[in-house]
Amino acid sequence: MTRPLRADAARNRRLLLAAAADEFAERGLEASIADIARRAGIGKGTVFRHFATKEDLIAAIVLDRVEVLIETGDHLLEADDPGQALLGFLEVAAEQRQQRDLSFLHGASSGNTEVSQVQERLRATIDALVDRARDHGAVRDDITGTDLFLLMCAPNYVAGYAPGAPPDLWRRYLAIIFDGLRPQGAHPLPHPAPSP
């Protein structure tokens, strides 16, 4: 059992995580610890007191974001329309990414145990959402939760390639991809689903 953080330390930790998320969103993985510390208004040494390495800091940010998604997904599991619930989940995920694109952080923290665990929990939640949608006939039979876990980030990624694009262009590509997931007019898939 670890004792609670001192008041100033807790405040600094919050400032640090917020500043790091902003800095990473603006400058990508190359954002430096020194710049993050400056933005948070704290010393560089303090950063390393809270997180032993840059990777640990990244993992903490990822953890927060994935946990929000899991909560959203669990809520939507109780919605009336399973198809709308799945679509709604993808919209929330895309909105999170649109606000601050930190997708590159996932790759950088994939080695972290805690991140792997929480990502596994997210995959399970998405599995459940997809199962419900499939049973309801909202998505085709040959689609799995893992498929959606992987496809989830695609709309933002695609929209991100357009330079001066409007911020919600991702909606267009989410709609196209979601149409590809529907049972109507589905062609057989040339490759089996990946194992989880």
Next chain:
Amino acid sequence: MTRPLRADAARNRRLLLAAAADEFAERGLEASIADIARRAGIGKGTVFRHFATKEDLIAAIVLDRVEVLIETGDHLLEADDPGQALLGFLEVAAEQRQQRDLSFLHGASSGNTEVSQVQERLRATIDALVDRARDHGAVRDDITGTDLFLLMCAPNYVAGYAPGAPPDLWRRYLAIIFDGLRPQGAHPLPHPAPSP
């Protein structure tokens, strides 16, 4: 008019570009010039004689790859089945990316004038492929060439998120996305197409 390269310089340039592509594919943007030079079996100074900056080297690689795609697309414009031609183009593009994923280089060289020009030519070729496919009823009316220009990279991107996935998993996601592009069972799109 610039005089032709000396024989040894031309050979070194070829070795350098090949080594750089390999090194970038393995280690991402952080691949260092020193390592690239070592891999090519030439001195570090020679790299900078051929390309004034690291960005210029990246731009040269991107240029080569995009030009291959343009040629492929132009060929496919004369194929019999416009729908199959478009799908075939996407398959070639995905295979190129699958063999060596250098997608991150595009972002790193987007400022380069020559790269912008050649990318514009690629967009025009894709425009033509999509126009033919649309006229033929192979893709829905509300899809543009720019849409496909953006969607092109999505299958590899999606498959890349699966850790130990088989190398041609992208085929599954290309099929799903392509199903979303077909006229059958299409739902209206919530966001207009981006301008080129």
Next chain:
DNA sequence: TCGAAAGCGGACCGGGCGGTCAACTTGGTA
């Protein structure tokens, strides 16, 4: 109120990076 533990911060370190340069080698030509 006061002392100890917790937290803070910035000078400092080793290392690797992109890029430069001047001495040297080599290919093409007259």
Next chain:
DNA sequence: TACCAAGTTGACCGCCCGGTCCGCTTTCGA
């Protein structure tokens, strides 16, 4: 074959990065 422009090379430079360390400040419970 002899010359020289073109090409090569690796030691070197300045910079910035992640991470360390230790003297100082703050918090908080007794």
